[in-house]
Amino acid sequence: MDEATEQEIAALLQSGKKLAAVKRYREATGASLSASKEAVERMAQRQGQPVASRIGCLGVVVAVVVALQAIAVSLV
Numbered sequence: 001m002d003e004a005t006e007q008e009i010a011a012l013l014q015s016g017k018k019l020a021a022v023k024r025y026r027e028a029t030g031a032s033l034s035a036s037k038e039a040v041e042r043m044a045q046r047q048g049q050p051v052a053s054r055i056g057c058l059g060v061v062v063a064v065v066v067a068l069q070a071i072a073v074s075l076v
Contacts, residue, residue: 001028006043013044 005028012021018040026036044050 001025009040009043010047013040013047013049018044 005024009021009024009028012018012024021043022033022036022040025031025040026033029036029039031039
């Protein structure tokens with residue numbers, strides 16, 4: 001990847017456009033979606049930007065189920 005493209009991706013990250021940065025990385029490198037996401041997250045970390053946790057959908061579902069169980073127990 002050339003320096004101009006890397007700077008373009010860095011600018012996208014700085015403006016909070018992570019998805020656009022991943023898309024641009026994929027276009028520039030031909031990498032898979034997951035590899036592009038990981039590479040862009042590494043770039044963000046080097047820039048000192050926070051990277052979202054990898055909780056994913058399953059983590060959210062588990063959190064909701066636990067919360068609903070706690071509510072159900074408190075109603076009994």
